[in-house]
Amino acid sequence: MPEILELLASPVHRFGGRPGDGPAPAPEGELVSEVRIRAGLGIVGDRYFAQPAHRDASVTVIAAASLPAGVGLLAVRRNILLSGVPVDDLVGQVLTLDSGDGPVRLMVNRKAHPCAWMDVTVGPGAWKALRGKGGVRCTPLDDGTLRVGPVAASVVAA
Template identity: 80%
Template sequence: MPEIVELLASPVHRFLGRPAAGPAPAPPGELVDVVQIRSGLGIVGDRYFAQPAHRDASVTVIAQESLPAGVGLTEVRRNILTSGIAVDELIGRVLVLDCGDGPVSLRVNRAARPCAWMDVTVGPGTWKALRTTGGIRCTPLNDGTLRVGPVDITVERVPT
């Protein structure tokens, strides 16, 4: 059964400067059990919320199946970690997630390409390994709530 494994809403950018210097410390509480999504704006409390430059990429999703065992959102800096959903195949579609609080529709705009930081935070070779499975960048199409746990999914065509 598909599920949301982790949720990250971080108010800070941790990957600043050169990867060799290492990431900035994680703020307390960036991994959460529930997030509030706002249409066209992103995740309330996240560093990309309502940022004009990130409106078409304000929510990022990655599949747990793409990551080495034990690696989660604090290392890869995506917002939603799923299991049982082939997210990298959804570019150009709408991913609808419903955790029981109503559907949240995410327009999948493009791949979330990894960067050299992955070799530092996950391990050598990760940057190259995640080039085709680094997740997706999405725009939320409606307001809603997502929670860690089982999730119903629907994939739809992008509205025209």
Template identity: 70%
Template sequence: MAVPEILELLVSPIHRYEGRPADGPSPAPPGELVDKVVVRAGLGLVGDRYFGRAAHRDAAVTLIAAESLPAGVGLVQSRRNILVRGLDVDSLVGQVLTLDSGCGPVSFAVRRRANPCAWMDVVIGPGAFRALRGKGGIRCAPLTDGELHIGPVEVTTAEPET
């Protein structure tokens, strides 16, 4: 199996998929795709639209596997925060996921699936909403502070402590 890697990172201060999908998304702000992200335990990614929001504390960070997306589709369309290759993220619900891209380990409690929505048919293409069911990524709560960078990443998983 290939060495897992982080392919893209997205930190966006705005929600682009609001309203009806037929109306189309809001324009992307400049600088959404970044080379590194700063993670804060219990809060999320610094600068992201879900950072520190009470309603999203258990799901502030989202990951999706590149293998789940059509070629050429990434985080700008899927609106997840971390795009990885070589890691079956959808199988990790209920576990603790630790990623280390060279700046030390950053751990996440994988809370639940990140289910796709009708917007996927608009921004990726017809049938994407249905095709991404069960492989739309995961929603996580950050357990530790740290940084993640694009590139190879060491991955460990564990059962949560009780």
């Protein structure tokens, strides 16, 4: 069964400037047990919430299978770490997740390409290793709540 392993809602950008300088410190509470999602706006409390330039990419999802063991959302800065779903294959489709509070549909718009920061936060060579499996950028189609734990997942053509 698919599972939401981690959720991240960060009010700040941590990867600014040069990767060699290292990321900014993480604020308390970036990793959360649940997120509230608003249709067309994103994750309440996240840095991309209601930002016009990010409306089609306000929620990011990455497959746990794409990451080395022990690496999570704090290193890759995606919002949802999901196991059991090949998210990188879903561009152009609608991913529906239901962790018990009702379905939340996400329109998968495009791949989330990794950047040079991955060599710093994940480890040397991660930038190249994550090409093609850095997750996806989505537009939320429904208001709802997602929680860490087992999740019903389905995919339909857009």
